[in-house]
Each structure stands twice: as C-alpha cells, then as structure tokens.
Amino acid sequence: MPTFRSNKFLFPVLFCAVLSALGPNIACATLGEAETTVQTDVDQMRASIRSSQDRLGYRVHEVQLPTGTVLREFVAPGGNVFAVAWAGPAKPDLRQTLGKYFDAFASAPRQNFADRRHVQIQQGDLIVEARGHMRALSGRAYLASAIPSGVSMGELH
C-alpha cells in the first residue's frame, strides 16, 4: 500500500531534518507521536516501509531495517503511534523509535535477578517487554493508556 510514502510525509520530514540539525537531543519520533513520524523513523534508520495495513481498531506499518530486523509501528485511529514492536538479529534504534520515552527506558532500574534474555519495564505510561538472545531479539514498547479499545495485546508484535 503506497499511500504512506505519499507527499503528506514531506513536510514533517523536512521539519524534522531542520530539528535534527539543531542538535541530537531533539528527536523526531515516534511512540506517542503522530503517524507522520513513521516516515521520519524510516528515513533516520535508512529503512523502507514493507507494508501498511489497516486492521480492526488500528493501522500497522511494517518497516524493514537494514540490520535485517523488522520494526512494526502501530497507529491508533486518533493518528498517534501507540506501540512499536521489533524482531530480528538486532534491536532497532530505540532512541529514534521511542522518542521522548527513550530516556525512561534507558534509565529504568534493573530488575532483581535479571539476566540478559528478558526485560519487562514499566515507567509511568511506558511499558517495554523484550526477550531473546544473540541473533534473535524481539520486543515491544507501548503506552498503556493509548491502546485503542478492543485491541488485543496479543496482536501487538
């Protein structure tokens, strides 16, 4: 579905390019942001949108990252990204895809008896759940309050 490579992304892309030039701390993404930032992520990570699909209660963009990992960004009817999920040999650039929520994830205290194979973090509205091992890493991050009604958590992967 080519719709999501259309010109409506052009303005935000340019806008973000300007913002990016101002400094690395000003992020143009994505979790909790408008759908247009999906394209920003794609550009920032030199990726490509593999498909965009309307499902009951949300839309999902599937992004192929150059590392071989597939990133999915879930968009609520209101137009904001409410979840991202990934699976593949490497993690995506989560600073880009989590945007303003990245610091909460990066600074979350380690769980007791954690190993390197799982993480389940809740920081305010942000929930990050990930698992796997070298060459096969998967996970998701979502905003608990932003899940559209009727959407099953099992679909968000």
Next chain:
Amino acid sequence: MAWMRAIKMGFGVVLCISALSCGGGGGSSSGSGTGGTTPPPPPASPANMVSVIVDAGPPSVNSVNTLFVSVTVCVPGSTTSCQTIDHIQVDTGSYGLRLLAPALTLTLPVETLAGGNSLAECTQFVDGFSWGPVALADVTIGGEKASSVPVQVIGDSRFTNIPSGCSGTGGMEEDTVSKFGANGILGIGPFELDCGDCDTNAANGFYYSCTTSCTQTAVPMAMQVPNPVTHFAVDNNGSIIDLPAAAATGVAMLSGSLIFGIDTQTNNQSGTQTVLTVDPMSGDLLITFNGQTLSNSFIDSGSNGIYFADSSISLCTNQSINTFYCPGNPLTLGLSMQGLNGVMANNLTFTVGNAQTMLSTAPTDTDDVLPELAGTLPPGNEGSFDYGLAFFYGRRVAVAVQGDKTSAGTGPYIAF
C-alpha cells in the same frame, strides 16, 4: 607427551584459578590429549575438559543459576603476558569471548581494519548493550588453545566514546563487572560467529570502525568475534556441558564439566543422545507446552530461569520479583521439544517452585542453584519457551556448531 602437557595445564589451571593475574598460564600448544597409560598424580583432567561452577559470581554480583568457567588469555604469541580470569559466564545463547576490561590486566592489541581504523563492537543484549574494541588474544580453556582469536574487550578505557547508534539500542550499559554480572562471557552456542551478515552488511548494528569517532562497518569474517571453540586446533566441532542434578529446593553451588569437541575423544562420545537440530539463523527449536507449539523456543545456559507464559500460575507479589512465578505448591509440568530435523524429545517435565520462597527467605537465599526458578516470558512475534540453565542440571548437553559433523549428525544442533 600429551599427558605431560596435560599435567602442566592441570597445574597451571589449579595455580591460576583463584588468582586474577597469573603469568605463563597459556604457554602450551594445542593437541589431542586423552592422557598416557600411567595416570600421573595429581590426576589431571583431559585437555578437552575444564571444570565449571554455578555460584554467586564475582564479589557483590549475587547471581543465581549462572554457570562460570576460568579462561586464560595471553597477548598473542606471548607465554608470559598472560592472565587467568575466573567467573567468565558460560553461555550457549551467544557466540564469542567477551572480557570486562576492569577484570583484565593485560593490554590486548586491538584489531585494525584495512584503512587503519580500529575495530569495535556494540554487543546487543535484550536488556542493554556492551561496548568495546575487538582485540586479539591467545585463549586457553582447560588444555585447549585458540591462537590469536578476536575477543571483545568490554568497557575498555581506550574506547569511551560510545556511538549513539549503539547506546540508542537502549537499556543498560553493561560495561562494568557489577552491571554485566560476570568478568566476561564465553559464547559457545551453535554458530561460529556472532553476526550472520556482518561481512557484507555495513549497517549491521554490531561492528564499528573507529578513529576519534566510530561509524558502522562491514568486517571480514576472520576479524569478527568467534565462538573460540571453533578456533581450537582439535575438539572444535562443539561443546558439552555436563552438570550433576541439584536438589529441588536449591543448593549453594554446583560443580561440573565443560568438555570440548563431540565424538573426537573418548570422553565426548554422543552415544544414544537425542539430536535436535536448531534454526540455522536463530538457533531456536520448537517446544510444545500447554497444547501450544512455540517455535521461537531455546535451550540456553545463559538464562537463569525457566521462562514461559502461563497466566494460570500465580505471580510473586513482592514487587522486586513480580515477573517470577510463585505457586502455592510446586507445580510439575510437562513439555516436549522438536528439532528442525523432526526429532522429538517427548515427556519432559520441569517443576515451578515459589520464587519468593527461593529468593528471599533465609537461609535459602544463599542458594545460587535454584532448579525450580521460573518466570514469565514477554510476548514476541512467535511463541517462545526459554529453558535456562536448569535444563542442564542432571544432564549432559551437547551443542554442535553449524556445518560441523559429529557421529550423531551435523550442527547446528543440541543433543542430550
């Protein structure tokens, strides 16, 4: 002569094992070593065998269900600039030797790329990342040696400028012993290399070319960090972890053996083991549990519990461990495994104990071996069951490297 080398190595290991630094520990050459006809005193281990231990880890780490080994590293070619490092985690879920710089007293030479830049790596874990240069070392484990093999030096003070592409993968920076939970990690999973396409794909997310700053790069395979077992002169087609059973309620520590090679010596024969081949990209296999076939499952010495999803089992209420299971009474559950070769391992059972009782009640909180520790597994793209180190308790588990043959089959496989 093999037994003489075995004696020397035996002494070397015994003398070095408790000391952080030990010169001359890695001076032997490799070769097959099944011992002579007269067993010398003290009894030396076969060259392809080294003792491993499950304990609390380095000081202040307090790990549980974590398997450790001592590894001797030398500056390549040197027999004096050597160090034996204890508490290196033995991990069948990763590939390559990684050492924590704060535990390393040697200065190992960093690999340089064709243009003269230094090679560094961002190792991604689920919960964080480790950053540091790729250096060369002669690596000796037990009596086996890999010469001039790439290893990662994590948290190296010469490479403090972590690229944003690495830190951007998120989670905790695991560049100190306490944050990493070990003095290093020995990845002996069923692949030779830690990356599938890093020789051709510059945007691989792992390898970086560094001057004052670092950019992602493709790397020739010979320069990538390999499972060092694959670089041994012999006994290089896989590894066997052999651990005794542990009491269900937990014990303080457990000792066993790590044996190199499969069907290459008298002490590493496959016999009648069940061989389950694993996915050639991920190393995963199928586990059927609760009527569901979970295709992203794995058996993993680097996982400290048995992790799976079952909403019918009570979670612990203590907030610090509320992702672990806390059933009122121990639950014994069944599962079956299937390799990609179609071979099944049926009627396996495991027990889920009360994690809160295990982890927080004196005096058992000094136990580091907890066979019934189990927790929830976050959802992913496919179903998964992560059977951690507890699977290895009371078993002899072989991991064969991709493309390598044994009498029982061709890797990548896991057999038990």
